[in-house]
Amino acid sequence: MPTSPLIRLGTRRSPLAMVQAQEARARLCAAHGWGESQVELVPVVASGDKVLDRPLAEIGGKALWTRELDQWLVDGRIDMAVHSMKDVETLRPVAIAIGAILPRADKADRLLGAASLADIPQGAKVGTSAPRRAAQLLNLRPDVEVVGIRGNVATRMAKLDAGEADATFLASAGLDRLGEDAVGVRLDPELWLPAPAQAAIGIECRSDDTRVLDLLAAIDHAPSRAEVMAERRLLEGLGGGCSSPIAALSETSGGEIHLRAAIFSADGAVRVVDEVRFETGDDAAPLALASRLLAAAPPEVRKLFEGPA
Numbered sequence: 591m592p593t594s595p596l597i598r599l600g601t602r603r604s605p606l607a608m609v610q611a612q613e614a615r616a617r618l619c620a621a622h623g624w625g626e627s628q629v630e631l632v633p634v635v636a637s638g639d640k641v642l643d644r645p646l647a648e649i650g651g652k653a654l655w656t657r658e659l660d661q662w663l664v665d666g667r668i669d670m671a672v673h674s675m676k677d678v679e680t681l682r683p684v685a686i687a688i689g690a691i692l693p694r695a696d697k698a699d700r701l702l703g704a705a706s707l708a709d710i711p712q713g714a715k716v717g718t719s720a721p722r723r724a725a726q727l728l729n730l731r732p733d734v735e736v737v738g739i740r741g742n743v744a745t746r747m748a749k750l751d752a753g754e755a756d757a758t759f760l761a762s763a764g765l766d767r768l769g770e771d772a773v774g775v776r777l778d779p780e781l782w783l784p785a786p787a788q789a790a791i792g793i794e795c796r797s798d799d800t801r802v803l804d805l806l807a808a809i810d811h812a813p814s815r816a817e818v819m820a821e822r823r824l825l826e827g828l829g830g831g832c833s834s835p836i837a838a839l840s841e842t843s844g845g846e847i848h849l850r851a852a853i854f855s856a857d858g859a860v861r862v863v864d865e866v867r868f869e870t871g872d873d874a875a876p877l878a879l880a881s882r883l884l885a886a887a888p889p890e891v892r893k894l895f896e897g898p899a
């Protein structure tokens with residue numbers, strides 16, 4: 591057995607990021623018959639973890655989750671980087687490739703602090719900094735007050751306990767991975783659409799690193815990749831980032847994908863929803879869905895999106 595690690599796997603330092611990195615390491619080791627020491631976890635601080643007092647959309651968007659890990663990857667300080675695909679920008683540097691998407695976890699959001707959306711008290715403060723969650727909530731419950739809340743999962747749960755908000759949302763996937771499976775109530779993803787690429791872990795590498803690309807191909811989960819790529823393609827077509835209220839849900843069955851998506855006005859008053867079924871690999875279908883959503887949206891919603899790049 592070689593003593594030096596074969597692979598340096600970069601990750602953010604939050605507890606959820608570390609759990610996801612451990613899952614990535616376990617899958618790599620299982621697929622290749624390695625001992626755990628063959629993959630060294632390399633925690634890297636992301637800008638997004640440093641600025642916690644303002645919404646992500648205001649301070650630079652999803653790049654704040656990827657900038658440092660991208661740099662470490664391109665410099666060769668790490669060989670792979672693990673990400674929540676929900677946090678990864680649609681347009682990636684050409685030098686970086688998504689080598690594997692792991693089997694996706696539960697795509698649903700969970701509501702904390704109330705037994706259901708209808709049970710949130712009139713006028714209650716609901717904490718979320720995600721434009722999608724804010725708009726989707728106000729669409730259903732225009733009476734509540736949305737307040738900003740940021741930080742990692744534990745921080746947000748603590749802020750809820752401290753009374754900063756009466757209720758909040760968290761991704762089921764993150765809670766489950768942290769062992770918090772009894773927290774909150776699951777919102778049916780058919781009725782409360784999740785974020786594009788929610789619950790998916792992706793592992794990136796250098797585009798020209800064929801050795802690592804081959805290692806990652808062995809743990810890639812094809813149906814999860816097909817869904818995540820379709821949802822990312824929709825985002826690309828909408829020209830949306832983390833500042834745009836976009837929700838999407840896709841399901842694969844056989845070789846077919848069913849993709850549903852909604853866009854909202856920031857205040858939730860407008861909701862445009864549409865869906866499409868297509869064969870895996872049909873890159874045009876999610877773009878066509880994006881065009882239809884934009885065409886059906888009133889001008890004040892359309893202007894929240896920059897349009898296809």
Ligand SMILES: NCc1[nH]cc(CCC(=O)O)c1CC(=O)O
Nearest residue numbers: 674676760761763764788789790
């Ligand atoms: N935006 C932060 C973020 N990025 C990924 C997850 C959860 C895990 C996932 O969706 O894969 C979360 C926390 C949340 O939204 O509750």
